[in-house]
Amino acid sequence: MTYTQWAVDIVSRSREAVGREWQRAAAIRRHNQRRVLAAFKRAQVSEYHLAGTTGYGYNDPARDALEQIYADVFATESALVRPQVVSGTHAISASLFGVLRPGDELMSATGPPYDTLQRIINGPGRCMKDWGITYRECPLTPEETIDVDRVIASITPKTRMVMFQRSRGYLLRRSLTAAEIGHAARRIKEAAPDVVCFVDNCYGEFVEEVEPTHFGSVDLMAGSLIKNPGGTLAPAGGYVVGRADLIDRVADEITAPGLGARVGPMLGVGRLLLQGFYFAPLLVCEAVCSAILAAHVFAGLGYSVSPKWDDKRGCTVQVIELNSKEALLRFCQAIQAASPIDSTARPVPSELPGYEHNVIMAAGTFVQGASSELSADAPLRPPYAVFMQGAISRDQTEVALETALCTLADHGLLKGVAPPA
DSSP states (O other): OOHHHHHHHHHHHHHHHTHHHHHHHHHHHHHHHHHHHHHHHHTTOOGGGGOOOOTTOTTOHHHHHHHHHHHHHTTOSEEEEETTSOSHHHHHHHHHHHHOOTTOEEEESSSSOOHHHHHHHHOSSSOTGGGTOEEEEOOOOTTSSOOHHHHHHHOOTTEEEEEEEOSOTTSSSOOOOHHHHHHHHHHHHHHOTTSEEEEEOTTTTTSSSSOGGGGSOOOEEEEETTSGGGTTTOOSOEEEEEOHHHHHHHHHHHSOTTTGGGOOOOTTOHHHHHHHHHHHHHHHHHHHHHHHHHHHHHHHTTOOEESOTTSOOSSSOEEEEOOSHHHHHHHHHHHHHTSSSSTTOOOOOBOOTTOSSOEEEEOOOSSTTOTTSSEEEEESOTTOEEEEEOOSOHHHHHHHHHHHHHHHHHTTOSTTOOOOO
16 A cells, blocks of 8 residues: 555545534535625625725725625624735734724733734834733633633723634634634623723634624624635735724724725725625635544544544634644645645745744645635744644645645654555
């Protein structure tokens, strides 16, 4: 038996074993597709709305329809969805700087935020600390749940915003569900009605049948269009949804005071953003099924994975602890080699803006950096865990996993596996 056939057999057995979880993911997909379709119909989207404007973007039909649909699907008063927002970090930064003022305090209810947000908070460079905005964080409980009592007890008259990060970032904690965040926000609002509850929803959209905003107590939520809601078609962009007064402030931060949300052309990408959002439930399902499969394959070989293949998921990210630097590099290079774009490229670790450690990224994607497409990345630090997410097709993920298994085995890096006879 060759390594190739051995790897194909392992992935095939896992595919058969995870059928029940794939069925659950499909049920969520069907529910979310109905929600999105209903929002498109309520917005009465027509061919006219697929066009966009240039220049200032006054009365852009694609933008107006898209933002109405986002507000509808996320059950919020208003939405800001723009290709000019370059990343999820940009959307979050605009939300923080749009709402917070000198003397205010930002509190994280989910422990340390994502690496790039650390720079926004503490620098170096232009940051909230320079503005006189203070920051505190409450860790999760030992069971990795939100310590709501501690958060409420920590709120002071200066606390203007409590922030929740749904996904894990580059930490090994589990992702949080929409219900966990929604219920925590409700209790916080009951104790401190004037506090703004903000959610970083990156990687979480359409993973469940509900979103954090559906519980009525989240005031503001942000994410990236080249992650889940872009449906692998969005070429760029970010979104913020929430209370209308807060969206107005965020819009002023992104454009300029007095201009706000009334300007901002779609520059011809409106159709892609609309179509991508319509496809998003389907493509997120592919990503979730891919993550389930990867978890089963590597758990079966003795690796620590999070979440486990049959765990409830709050986001699309799958973590596999590879335990050595070389195994991490080889895994990412295998994912790149199994990609439709730049399959001959060889990812290497490098410095990236906003990250403390060197990072390796495998992303043979049609949209640069799109983690809605199959990708894998990691900071170079123990336990050398790879963070894998996205997929246009779970079939590609099967090929990628087979390639990764063969690559690791060829270099003697696969845990507890003897070469095939």
